[in-house]
Amino acid sequence: MEATAFVRKHQVGLWRFLRSAGCDAALADELTQDTLLIALRRDVASREQRTAAAFLRTTARNLWMKRRHSDRRRAERLIDAAEQLWQRDAAPDDGNQLLDALERCVAELPERSRTALERSYHDGATRQELATELNLTEHGVRNMMQRLRKALRDCIERRI
Numbered sequence: 001m002e003a004t005a006f007v008r009k010h011q012v013g014l015w016r017f018l019r020s021a022g023c024d025a026a027l028a029d030e031l032t033q034d035t036l037l038i039a040l041r042r043d044v045a046s047r048e049q050r051t052a053a054a055f056l057r058t059t060a061r062n063l064w065m066k067r068r069h070s071d072r073r074r075a076e077r078l079i080d081a082a083e084q085l086w087q088r089d090a091a092p093d094d095g096n097q098l099l100d101a102l103e104r105c106v107a108e109l110p111e112r113s114r115t116a117l118e119r120s121y122h123d124g125a126t127r128q129e130l131a132t133e134l135n136l137t138e139h140g141v142r143n144m145m146q147r148l149r150k151a152l153r154d155c156i157e158r159r160i
């Protein structure tokens with residue numbers, strides 16, 4: 001069977017299989033593509049249709065399980081790092097000292113900077129919205145927010 005015909009024949013069913021396994025649409029797209037590439041490299045298209053379909057489902061399942069396993073390991077590493085940082089920076093007072101320092105540092109910022117922070121982090125304003133409101137480009141907003149985060153980080157570190 002030609003590669004294009006093979007992909008057309010199995011793509012939708014494989015994607016639906018992955019969705020039924022719990023993949024979100026984007027991940028199902030990615031895993032479907034990866035599975036079909038593996039199948040084409042191994043000339044699965046020349047096999048009988050039921051055998052090919054079984055190979056595709058098994059391969060997709062294995063890719064999905066591998067992804068979930070690596071996601072779990074990544075989540076474990078992140079929570080371990082968060083625990084270490086919490087113990088180092090926040091455990092003695094449940095982070096109150098950090099929050100107090102942040103509030104004082106934000107209060108010292110110019111009004112425009114405080115507004116940008118409030119609109120971005122509290123209201124969820126996009127860069128485009130902030131650019132319009134602050135008469136900046138989106139790139140200018142990005143740079144402004146990077147500078148603000150660094151200034152706040154430096155201010156908090158000085159206060160603690």
